[in-house]
Amino acid sequence: MASEDSTINSLVERASEGDRRSVARLLTLVERGGVSAEIIAEATHPLAGKSHVIGITGAPGAGKSTLTASLARDLAESDHTPAVLAVDPSSPLTGGAILGDRVRMEEATEAGAFIRSMATRGHAGGLALAVPGMVRVFDAFGFNPVIIETVGVGQVEVDVASAADTVVVVVTSGWGDAVQANKAGLLEIADLFVVNKADRPGANDARRDLELMIDLSQVTGQAVRRPEIVMTTATEGKGLNELKEAVSEHHQFLIQEDQMSLRRSKRWKAEVRSRLEYLLSEFSKESIDNLEENQESSPSSVANDLAKNLLKKDELG
């Protein structure tokens, strides 16, 4: 533990001096979870809080990876130091098939971006724990913005993206794509829409679908901003400047309207909650493992009894 502490301390020190390999090792330790991850969380927490966190999500095949790689490259080439956390295990960014994305990624990396992919499935606590910790590492060591790319399918995955300051939902021009995004719960989390593959037929239909759904969902009386819709053809770099501008405008809006602190506060609470649930579940694991199996009893009655045994009695309703 003492030696673990000092290893992490020296990694943090070197990362602060700009050593990317130390950043990479810290990310690996955070992804792995456990005690090291906690020590790193403590060490990086006071250093973090400056970066703009962007979530990019949408259906598989919508072109998120291409868009993310292009955006990272553009940002890196215009004096930013972006970091990308690609959560999608089937993302081409994780070493996949699409040559164009690999080239964009390499160009982004050369220009100063830090690109990291993860596939936490099966790890203790999973994405809900690892992602905030990894974003904090990037944030602590000067990467800004931090882009989280997740597939817009899956409860945890959508939640992870929606915890960003600016949430970009990507749809394509396919018939009904906007409707599917709505069904997957993506509409309600979007700060910004991208209709990608805008050179294909149906792109304007997708845009109209989105406009309609936004109209229908607009709640009056709240300080919400109507999500802008940006048309892109990521493979050709079309619309990227508009996207960069829209993202930056949303960032400005958050700062001006004092919404930034609200998002941060929401994110802080969400992380406390994830960690608390993780602690409780680790704690309850033992009682489940030792559980005398009795399938005659319904799982909910057994769970009720276990909860009563674990929790302080005077806290129970």
Next chain:
Amino acid sequence: MASEDSTINSLVERASEGDRRSVARLLTLVERGGVSAEIIAEATHPLAGKSHVIGITGAPGAGKSTLTASLARDLAESDHTPAVLAVDPSSPLTGGAILGDRVRMEEATEAGAFIRSMATRGHAGGLALAVPGMVRVFDAFGFNPVIIETVGVGQVEVDVASAADTVVVVVTSGWGDAVQANKAGLLEIADLFVVNKADRPGANDARRDLELMIDLSQVTGQAVRRPEIVMTTATEGKGLNELKEAVSEHHQFLIQEDQMSLRRSKRWKAEVRSRLEYLLSEFSKESIDNLEENQESSPSSVANDLAKNLLKKDELG
């Protein structure tokens, strides 16, 4: 509460007599969660445990819905009473785009299948709670097999499918599709593979990739059965008989090797755990809501303190 009880009792009674509208209402109540869901869990638990539960999962676009609809139709037409629970929010089974699937689904329904789609995102406890409860309703009222269709992306979604007795992982003939399935954690949960769209070029490559990955992953000394690989072209009904046979053989294997009870036991424990975690998280929600915000403190230290306050002291390490 008393009237809730009696409503549910009469729904359970009518469902037992074969009334499908009562089954549908019970499913809705379970999906909604809360007290009603618990009462239904208690009522259906003693009636359930006979059905073979089949999970069908794979990447979006692999043809899971077509395969599921075809399989359900075939089973219904050959004297079974299958139920389908389509979890994928973008599944065509939920009212989507593909006419062929709609026709197959209608034919399956006419032949006696019960098809139900859900999109639980955002509901309390989510899929991990709702799916076992809904499967239990189907099981209790004589539907057999019960097929769960989920998209093979997302932690919760993959877990839900992997809790089945027989897990079918669908890949297509696309280059690298098998590799992607592996990365998404689907290889380790598969009891059976389907290479769908087997009429397309690359189908044999996909099969070879799978064989290789199975070879590499085979652990000796365990009572595991090498997953069979079935080639299908679901849109044309090709390979469906082979799939039905392979599913049935796996079912027989489970029964003969006494693996069925192991799976059930695993599922029972997993559900106890989901419910316990849900109870604990409901219980901790209040303490999070009342949390005095102090972003100076790291989320993990705050979560640690909260856990200590919630749990019995003598239980703490």
